[in-house]
Amino acid sequence: MGQRLREFKSGMEPTIHELRFMWSRVVENPLSILGFAILAFFVLIAVLAPMMAPPQGPDPYIIPRGSQFDEPSGISATHPFGTTEGQYDIYYGVIWGTRTAFRIGIWVVGASLIISIAIGCISGYYGGVIDELMMRFTDIILAFPGLILAMALVVALGRGLDTVLLALVLVGWPGYTRVVRAEILRVKSEDYVEAAKAVGCSDLRVIVRHILPNSIYPIVIMASLDIGAIVLSAAALSFLGIGAPEGYADWGYMISLSQTWITNLKYWHTFTIPGIFIATFVLGWNLLGDAFRDVLDPTLRRR
Amino acid sequence: MGLRSYLIRRILLVIPTLIGVTLLIFAVIQFFSPIDRASLFITDIKGTSDLDAIIAKYHLNDPVYLQYLYWLQAVLSGNLGWSYSSNMPVLKAMLKAFPTTAELVLISIPVIVLGGIKLGVASAVHRDKLIDHATRFLAIIGWSLPTFWLGLILLAVFFGGLHWFAPGRLGTTSEDFVNNPTLFTQFTGIMMIDGPLNGRPDIALEALQHLVLPTITLTIISIAMIIRVMRSSMLEALSKGYITMARAKGLTEKEVINKHAQRNALIPTITLSGLLAAGMLNGVVITETVFQYKGLGYWAAKAALAAGGTGGSDVPAVLGFALFTGILFVIANLIVDITYAYIDPRIRLE
């Protein structure tokens, strides 16, 4: 048993060395440090949300209302960021909105990754009719601008945040699948895959142990860059009114509430504050994705 | 090989893609109940009361493939259903709103192309100088901004605060004016063309003024993306051997950059354009909503929220819009692919 552990550890050493090298490259670049810092900040908020903004009802994601007035009100002691239309507390909204954003990003990208890796591997590895069919199918979905197709799906399946998540996954997985498949095809023809097959490895083993680890980098880059885009899309759908339900702690929804009041600059906080949260959140992921790309791009890597 | 055979092959490929588009929309339709689906075939206000007849006429209780064929037939003859929110057939409503959107898009495209490409090239050629840093900074911010937020801020500052620009396509008096057939003939529906044609060039100016903010909002994300791609592909092109060779021929630096480097650098950018077209179509919906710019996107967004159908949406309108944009997107991709083949001869081998 101890022997196994030791073997595992020494087997992992090159990987650890790799990771250390990558980390040092990341840390060199001030923009990537900024990206990490931003995301760390948001993670902190998301984790500490119940403490920073204690829930005041059965569903913590419903923003508490100061009163029933329509008109927003300014920054005050009880409402540190003021309130927006309908007297929803902005501070509460942006704090719990962080959790919503993470939920959206991670769920959609995670699900898209799982689906696309599975389908991409099968399609790319086995080729033939399955591949052709899959590619035609993804082509059809990719023949639509994403947001609009998502819109149609949400209208069809019923409005709500969960539908938005589902719609974004349905719209997003083809894009991922194409990238996965392209990587699989590239790695498939490498010599070490031939060698593994010649030695008698099963298909699954070849895919999991040889092909995937070598094709994972572009996928990771794509995923991290995409989380930002997904959050933007979900925010847009909530803004249009077909996403998050009334009173939900979602940044996009909060901005939609501010629409009628923008002409009065007294209420700048109603759209500026949630907007800053979205922009910074997306910026963080974009910087991170860029940093990953600089570090993991095989053509640029050099010790 | 050769440009022509590639073109023919590529154009023929459009047909199965379009069929695929219709299949997908049809698949989405299946999520609705037969009553909802029936509403897709109504062509006038009277039809709403006679759903059973429609269900029979279009075989909505028959097997799926038959339904598809009947639906496709209806679509091809221009019947996309009745739009509750606009009180007219879907196709008519879309055609009415289309020129307004076209005006916005047609203005945006040169802005994106010129702004993005020129700035990207300048950024690469003057690497690490002020213009490079400034451009890259703007690009990365531009890429992270939610379109609707940028639009709102612009509106708040320039309309609410400074009163320089206003939402909508034209001011209220002008809007009434152009919609009055006795006073104003809408040849194209595009205000910048119709204005002068009607002897009212000031309408064109007014339209332009109203287009400033929406155009900025719509184009910023695309420009940001193009700048980044152009910059990196220019840097790569400038490091290649043929650049030294071009200089060794005695060409001016300008010729070297514009003729040799730029054309190669455009290749990845054109590949990106397909994505950008999608982004534009998405952005149109949001931008028009924010600025109350009553084009196709605004109409579709309103339709998605409208009461009338089941589930609180004007289903035929939204689906009609999706189908329409799908077709537009297929055409846009076709144009992109053709441009790509024109510029990069290596692709014609495939």
Next chain:
Amino acid sequence: MSENVLDLKNLIVRFYTYEGIVEALDEVNLNLRKGETLGLVGETGCGKSVTGLSVLVLVPPPGKIEGGKAVLQTEKGNIDLLNQDEANLRDIRGEDVSMIFQDPRSALNPVYTAEDQVAEVFLQHRLKQLCNAVLDKLERETQDGGSLKKLANRYEKWIFQKMLKNPKSLSLRVLSKIPIARRYQRRLKEETRKEVIRVLGAMKIPDPERVADMYPHELSGGMAQRVVIAIALGCNPRLLLADEPTTNLDVTIQAQILELIRELREKFESSILYVTHDLGVIAELCDRVAVMYAGNVCEIADVTDIFKNPLHPYTQALLESIPRPGKEFKSIEGEVPSLINPPVGCRFNPRCPKATQLCSQMKPKLVEVEKDHFAMCHLYPGGSK
């Protein structure tokens, strides 16, 4: 004594890199006589390519030419290339001096046809001749056709006369962008194509018409290199810089290209600076040889003299290390030095079997040791003269 087409005196080139300042060329001296082929041989990294690029003043950043002279003999007299403004240099590049590059595929722009790229040299340097050729043709067509054709004829005549006087004029630049007005470019293209086909044919390219319309990725390595040579020789330059033109080609193609170069230099009477690391090519092609090591020219001599009687210890070691059947394999001890902190004194001294204390203190000068045989080594302090 035939005169020098090119005379490099004390050429200094430095590269300002992140890791430090690379002293790439350290007072390089060499001369190329009219009509001769001078081989420039040395290991990778010794600076031979940089020397070639310096003649064109095209050393890429972070490199900078920081001293010395590069005197070129032109019709207008001898000029120092390192002392010219960009406009003059552009006239010289492609016309008086041109270069053949190492990798033909990367020297050609993938998105333009062979014709486009060869035509560029002609459009740049032979515009007047081409305009005159077009005008002659237009003159012969003056009476043909109906009134519309006559109008077009007059318009095109006007355009090309303008082009003769001032090719960069504003009106020409504007007209070249307007769709129908710019049809005059077709005439120019016609005449230019004739020149292109002619020079491609001179490169022994079979079916030059077809090749002209091809893109670089459609050409084989040898064919592409012929196109590159066509571009270089298009305007019959007096000095041709060849930077390892056959290194990236198959051996059989290599032989063909060398044969081609031999024929062409007869025909065009060019003087060639042939950069290579292949001693075999030197023996076959060159009249004189310059041996470079770590940024210095350490020996220049006639090709037979170099092989029979190498004077510089480096040349001797180089020749010793050529593998021969039956002979034990001998390599040069040590490694090529980093040029960021080059050895003091003679740069070869750490590896030189005949080094003395003086060698590590003072740099030797290039002196004429025997007739027309120069060496830069303390073994030959003042030369024999």
